[in-house]
Amino acid sequence: MAEIKNNQALSQGKKEPKTPRRGAVNEEQRREQRLMVLTPVVSMLLALIVGAVIIVCLGKNPIEGYAAMLQGSVGDLSKIGKTLERACPLIFTSLAAVFAYKCGVFNLGGEGQFIMGGCAAAYAVITFGLDGVPALLVALVMGIIFGGLWGLLPGILKITRGLNEMITTIMFNYIALYFMEFLYKNVYSDEGLPQTPAMPKSAHLVDIGPAHAGVIVAIILGIFLWYLIFRTSFGFKIRAVGLNPTAARVNGFPVRFLVLAAFVISGAVAGLGGAVELFGKTPFRLADGFGSGFGFDGVAIALIAQLNPAASIVVAIVFGMLSTGGTMMQSVIGVPTAIVDIIRGLIIIFAVAGMAMVKLPKVKAFITAMFSKDKKAEVSA
Structure with a gap:
């Protein structure tokens, strides 16, 4: 009995290690989320500042240049339409990258899936001589199917042979x-020219306001994917596999199936983008340059948007503004359009570097200490 009493006295006298309160943990998480949201905004501002310095070094006025860029991208309804149409394929390829990355797989094949979607759409319409609304519907469905199939192939190679999906x-x-290139130069060459015949005018996507209907489709798809990823059990499983496939497997999730599904859905989204681009934007045909650069730009946009489908739409529109406004800036102040490419590259560099810095333990500790000092100052005041 005496020994039990002594042990009780010792246990009462010993101080238990302090654990962080739940409210403090939640506050820290909210603070980190706010910083992650601010990172892309700050990155864009820094990129514009560096771009302004470069423009000054060229002997031009950066304020006048940026004003021309805004005028050229959102100056009136027609320019807003061009900006949205330029952003449309970037929305599709960025959404494709987001969905794949959420499952922990790195789909760098958005451009190929985009191209195959356009090829399948053109093949179906030209081969079967379709016209009107049926041609458009068949084209969109074919784009989804063949884009998904083009994403399925590297998925099969990954889950069966363990091949690196990036390669x-x-x-x-x-x-x-x-x-x-084989299609538009040999199979469906338009009178010997390196391009396919134009898609039937009656099958083109209709204009809704200043832009074609494909822009609305892309925005609705982005909202749907956000809901699918963050508000459904399937999306939870996708995210769980992306965070820790071993833990997901132990908990009974079909990891191999989910990885394959992520590849297929990602490819289908990019393939739909290819069909929309073909039937929504001039010249309405396959030719050299179709889909060029959209895949890797989509990956960059997905990273800047921190793998959030809704944020990807916003970032893609910003990239569209840079593309359409760059031409106006060049004509007004006489700088090369390469300035826009530099600014776009700087946004990517600053955004990725900023997101990495925010997650560093020392940076987290510094931010926590700074906020705790601010709170103490408010209490003392």
């Missing part, structure tokens, strides 16, 4: 590119 998807990009 295989890049390889499939080149296969898609040369397959498209």
Whole structure:
């Protein structure tokens, strides 16, 4: 009995280690989320400042240049329409990258899947002589199916042979590119020219306001994917596999199936973008340059948007503004359009570097200490 009493006295006298309160943990998480949201905004501002310095070094006025850029991208309804149409394919490829990355797979084949979607749409309409609304519906469905199939192939190679999806998807990009070249130069060459015949005018996407209907489709798709990823059990499983596939497997999740589904859905989104681009934007045909650069730009946009489908739409529109406004800036102040490419590259660099810095333990500790000092100052005041 005496020994029990002594042990009780010791246990009462010993101080238990302090654990962080739940409210403090939640506050820290909210603070980190706010910083992650601010990071892309700050990155864009820094990129514009560096771009302004470069413009000054060229002997031009950056304020006048940026004003011309805004005028050229959102100056009136027609320019807003061009900006949205330029952003439309970027929305599709960025959404494709977001969905794949959420499952922990790195789909760098958005460009190839985009191209194959356009090729399948053109093949179906030209081969079967379709016209009108049926031609458009068949084209969109074919774009979804063949884009998904082009995403399925590297997925199968990954889950069966363990091949790195970054390498295989890049390889499939080149296969898609040369397959498209074979189509428009040999199979469906328009009177010997290196291009396919134009898609039937009656099958073009209708204009809604200043832009074609494909922009609305892209925005609705982005909202749907956000809901699917963050508000459904399927999306929870996708995110769980992306965070820790081993833990997901132990908890009974079909990891291999989910990885394959992520590849297929990602490819289908990009393939739909290819069909929309073909039937929504001039010249309404396959030719050299179709889909060029959209895949890797989509990956960059997905990273800047921190793998959030809704944020990807916003970032894609910003990239569209830079593309359409760059031409006006060049004509007004006489700087090369490469300035816009530099600014876009700087946004990517600053955004990725900023997101990495926010997650560093020392940076987290510094921010926590700074906020705690501010709170103490408010209490003392």
